[in-house]
Amino acid sequence: MVRRLAERRFAAGQLRSLLPYAGRGLVAGTVAVHLVAGAAPIGFMVGTGLALQDLAGGGAGGWLALAAASFLVQQALAPLQLVLSRRVQRRVDAACIERLSSFALRGASLAGLEKPEVADRLSQADEAFEQWTLTPGAAVEGALALTARYTQLVGALVVLLVAVGPWPALAGAFVAVVARLGQTEAFNRWGHVIRDIRRLRRRAGYVRELATSTRAAKEIRTLGLVDWLDQRYVAEDQAVLDTLWTSRRRVYGAPFVGYALAALVGSVVALLVVARTDADVAQVSVAVQALILCGRFGVVFPEADVKLVYGRGAWQALLELEDIARREGATTGDASAGGAGAVTAPRRSVRLEGVQFGYRPDRPVLDELELELPAGTSTALIGVNGAGKTTLVKVLTGMYTPQGGSVLVDGTDLRTLDVDAWQRAFAITFQDYLRYELPLRENVAMGAIAHRDDDEGIRAELERVGLGDLLAELPAGLDTPLTRALPGGRDLSGGQWQRLALARSLFAVRHGASVLVLDEPTAQLDARGEAEFYDTFLDLTRGVTSLVISHRFSTVRRADRIVVLDAGRVTEVGTHDELVARGGQYARMFEVQARRFTAENDQEVAR
Numbered sequence: 126m127v128r129r130l131a132e133r134r135f136a137a138g139q140l141r142s143l144l145p146y147a148g149r150g151l152v153a154g155t156v157a158v159h160l161v162a163g164a165a166p167i168g169f170m171v172g173t174g175l176a177l178q179d180l181a182g183g184g185a186g187g188w189l190a191l192a193a194a195s196f197l198v199q200q201a202l203a204p205l206q207l208v209l210s211r212r213v214q215r216r217v218d219a220a221c222i223e224r225l226s227s228f229a230l231r232g233a234s235l236a237g238l239e240k241p242e243v244a245d246r247l248s249q250a251d252e253a254f255e256q257w258t259l260t261p262g263a264a265v266e267g268a269l270a271l272t273a274r275y276t277q278l279v280g281a282l283v284v285l286l287v288a289v290g291p292w293p294a295l296a297g298a299f300v301a302v303v304a305r306l307g308q309t310e311a312f313n314r315w316g317h318v319i320r321d322i323r324r325l326r327r328r329a330g331y332v333r334e335l336a337t338s339t340r341a342a343k344e345i346r347t348l349g350l351v352d353w354l355d356q357r358y359v360a361e362d363q364a365v366l367d368t369l370w371t372s373r374r375r376v377y378g379a380p381f382v383g384y385a386l387a388a389l390v391g392s393v394v395a396l397l398v399v400a401r402t403d404a405d406v407a408q409v410s411v412a413v414q415a416l417i418l419c420g421r422f423g424v425v426f427p428e429a430d431v432k433l434v435y436g437r438g439a440w441q442a443l444l445e446l447e448d449i450a451r452r453e454g455a456t457t458g459d460a461s462a463g464g465a466g467a468v469t470a471p472r473r474s475v476r477l478e479g480v481q482f483g484y485r486p487d488r489p490v491l492d493e494l495e496l497e498l499p500a501g502t503s504t505a506l507i508g509v510n511g512a513g514k515t516t517l518v519k520v521l522t523g524m525y526t527p528q529g530g531s532v533l534v535d536g537t538d539l540r541t542l543d544v545d546a547w548q549r550a551f552a553i554t555f556q557d558y559l560r561y562e563l564p565l566r567e568n569v570a571m572g573a574i575a576h577r578d579d580d581e582g583i584r585a586e587l588e589r590v591g592l593g594d595l596l597a598e599l600p601a602g603l604d605t606p607l608t609r610a611l612p613g614g615r616d617l618s619g620g621q622w623q624r625l626a627l628a629r630s631l632f633a634v635r636h637g638a639s640v641l642v643l644d645e646p647t648a649q650l651d652a653r654g655e656a657e658f659y660d661t662f663l664d665l666t667r668g669v670t671s672l673v674i675s676h677r678f679s680t681v682r683r684a685d686r687i688v689v690l691d692a693g694r695v696t697e698v699g700t701h702d703e704l705v706a707r708g709g710q711y712a713r714m715f716e717v718q719a720r721r722f723t724a725e726n727d728q729e730v731a732r
């Protein structure tokens with residue numbers, strides 16, 4: 126019981142912390158309107174009751190006027206309550222969405238975002254905003270709406286006290302409190318159930334999204350996965366439903382019956398007490414109405430209860446996410462938690478010194494890694510699948526914090542620098558770059574979004590990556606949306622998307638990014654496109670510190686230095702000729718894979 130009370134106080138405190146987002150004036154106005162709206166039914170009840178009494182004497186006019194006025198006030202305030210409540214919800218939710226996106230985009234490290242417990246909470250909070258009725262804002266709105274209910278209750282108890290004395294009023298209070306406790310207790314427990322099944326819901330949601338998204342439709346049809354996906358969804362959904370049903374019985378079963386019985390006994394006792402008083406018909410009529418009002422505290426309040434449970438859950442999930450981000454920041458020394466200085470361009474070098482990093486403690490992916498990237502030069506990184514190349518880029522950019530060793534920018538540990546500023550120094554094309562369903566202009570300008578009006582620069586970079594012809598043929602030019610799902614939109618081929626991703630990085634370099642990272646920049650290009658890329662590679666990377674990851678030796682050999690990564694360590698460094706002459710791993714890989722591949726390409730390009 127003590128624990129439950131503490132939980133309730135904690136939850137109420139959490140909700141109170143959201144009130145400032147709605148603004149003091151709006152909250153005060155909304156509460157005032159709810160107060161009057163809650164008092165109006167009491168006025169109606171008293172007015173009609175006393176009018177009945179006065180009818181016998183032929184003078185019920187005054188009380189009837191009170192009843193009519195109360196009725197009108199109640200009707201007139203209903204839309205105002207709605208409008209104010211929506212405004213409260215929207216203001217609170219806008220602030221929460223801002224906090225959620227700032228957590229996802231800035232507060233959490235990439236490693237943090239990949240944790241299952243973080244993904245569970247993110248999906249619970251995110252799901253709330255998708256459905257809109259179950260948000261933290263809805264919880265605040267619901268809590269404020271309870272003002273009207275409790276005003277009614279207080280009014281009903283006062284009426285009981287005045288009309289039939291203290292004992293029926295006490296019995297009425299007992300009924301209301303016990304019935305309400307039963308309800309809220311069940312709802313709170315239900316909130317825990319919802320929290321506990323969020324992973325099941327996330328899994329079912331993923332399968333449903335697969336079945337309905339156009340992205341997966343092509344593969345699902347050609348692989349004949351429709352039936353399997355159906356069955357999989359039914360099974361995942363059933364798991365959610367089974368858990369819900371079992372929990373529902375537990376939550377709303379025996380304890381709820383207990384509370385309902387206690388409230389019923391209280392009501393009967395109250396009625397008996399009323400019956401034994403020498404009250405007249407009008408007093409009895411008003412008292413019975415007041416007791417019914419008390420009894421209504423045993424039913425769900427649709428304007429508040431469900432919103433409170435789900436909305437509070439979403440808010441709690443968001444607070445927990447921020448808490449995790451704070452703790453992570455503290456333990457890993459995340460530079461974004463308090464960077465000392467901003468760096469936008471390395472002047473001498475970026476150095477990875479004894480870097481240790483693994484996704485699991487027992488499995489290092491980067492193992493005491495030593496690597497120097499001299500400023501203004503190009504480095505190519507090669508290694509077999511899973512050697513740790515992409516991981517190295519993520520550590521280099523501060524997306525992951527090394528578990529040992531350091532990333533030194535001109536000799537200064539990245540942990541002490543402003544990671545956001547450091548990341549803005551990069552122009553990166555990841556292997557799994559994003560295909561934004563946005564106009565061509567924004568797709569390129571994403572590299573340096575503050576310069577999205579630089580049409581000339583966007584056109585120049587499109588030209589540089591060989592997309593000039595495509596631009597010329599697009600009906601709306603740079604304004605053409607790159608998706609067939611929008612009117613006038615157009616999709617691109619895999620190779621065209623890759624060129625576009627390169628243009629995005631080059632646009633970033635044009636506007637000040639000083640470190641260019643290209644992860645498999647030519648994987649989807651045809652032979653001619655690849656040849657064009659080699660021809661412009663030195664031009665693309667001139668003057669910027671660049672790191673190119675590729676399995677294609679024809680790309681790699683153009684770099685100033687080639688670095689071989691094996692089992693999380695740098696095993697060879699040198700120019701193409703030096704490494705071939707050394708006869709080590711690079712030479713063997715080049716021998717086995719590159720010569721044949723290059724020969725085929727040369728033939729293709731010559732054609």
Ligand SMILES: Nc1ncnc2c1ncn2[C@@H]1O[C@H](COP(=O)(O)OP(=O)(O)OP(=O)(O)O)[C@@H](O)[C@H]1O
Nearest residue numbers: 239484490508509510511512513514515516517556
């Ligand atoms: N987010 C992650 N969580 C857990 N393990 C991961 C994660 N990302 C990568 N790994 C594992 O870390 C290792 C290195 O992966 P990484 O992507 O860095 O390799 P890579 O050299 O870039 O490979 P490829 O040439 O195939 O792109 C692999 O064993 C991979 O399975």
